[in-house]
Amino acid sequence: MTDPDRTAAFFDETFATAPLMAILRGMGVERSLALATTAWDLGIDSVEVPLQTDEDEGALREVCRLAVERDRIVCAGTIIDPAQVPVAVAAGARYLVSPGLDPAVVAAAREHGIPILPGVATPSEVQQAVAFGLRWLKAFPATWLGTGWFRHIRGPFPQARFVATGGLDASNVAEFLDAGVRVAAVGSALEDEAQLPRLAEVLAARRG
Known part of the structure; x- marks a missing residue:
């Protein structure tokens, strides 16, 4: 199996059980642990901790540690420099997420044997990602793109x-999700008690 095939198979399995994932950006260690637990208890299996500061690295490491105990998956987000890849791997991240499509970052991820979900926002970027052998992509920023983008693409x-x-x-x-998105990522919604029941409904209705 080639690296692109392994990466596709990894994401097929990772995202097979739930149509939502959580993003915990700049929340510090304790808050990240609390919201990761909220996400997992809700039924969101995959949690992203963006890696932008030293504090984020500590949060990523601790959330990854807790994820092992809970048999859940944590990824490192906002990977924009190849140098971040070994840091994320050492912290325990199972996959990487980038806001854009950088061939150097994709190459670094492959060198370290970790799947990557690069960001795209145009047909040209999608075409380039597909040419790299990537099938799972991050569409960002989603609300700016709008649901029609996904139907057309x-x-x-x-x-x-x-x-x-x-x-x-x-x-x-x-x-x-109705427009064809396979997974939708939420962040601060997890801190809003009023939104949790609706998120639970979405999960229950669309769980794979």
Whole structure:
């Protein structure tokens, strides 16, 4: 099996059980642990901790440690420099997420044997990612792209699978999933007690 095939198979399995993932950006260790637990208890299996500061590295490491105990998956987000890849791997991240498509970052991820979900926002970027052998992609910023983008992009790129991030919460995740998004990412919505029941409904209705 080639590296692109392994990466696709990894994401197929990772995202098979739930149509939502959580992003815990700049929340510190304790808050990240608390919200990761909220996400897992809700039924969101995959949690992203963006890696931008030394504190984020500590949060990523601790959330990864707790994830092992809970048999859950944690990824490192905002990977924009190849140098971040070994840091994320050492912290225990199971996969990487980038806001954009950088061949050097993709190459570094492959060198370290860790799957990567690069960001795209245009047909040209999707085409380039597909040429790299990538099938699972992050569409960012999702609310700026709009649901129509996903309906149109499926025509020329039926093999692409999208994780939508940016501005999503309980009020609009179902709309994006209906448009063909495979996974929708939420962040601060997990701190809003009023949104948790609706997120639970989405999970229950669409769980694979």
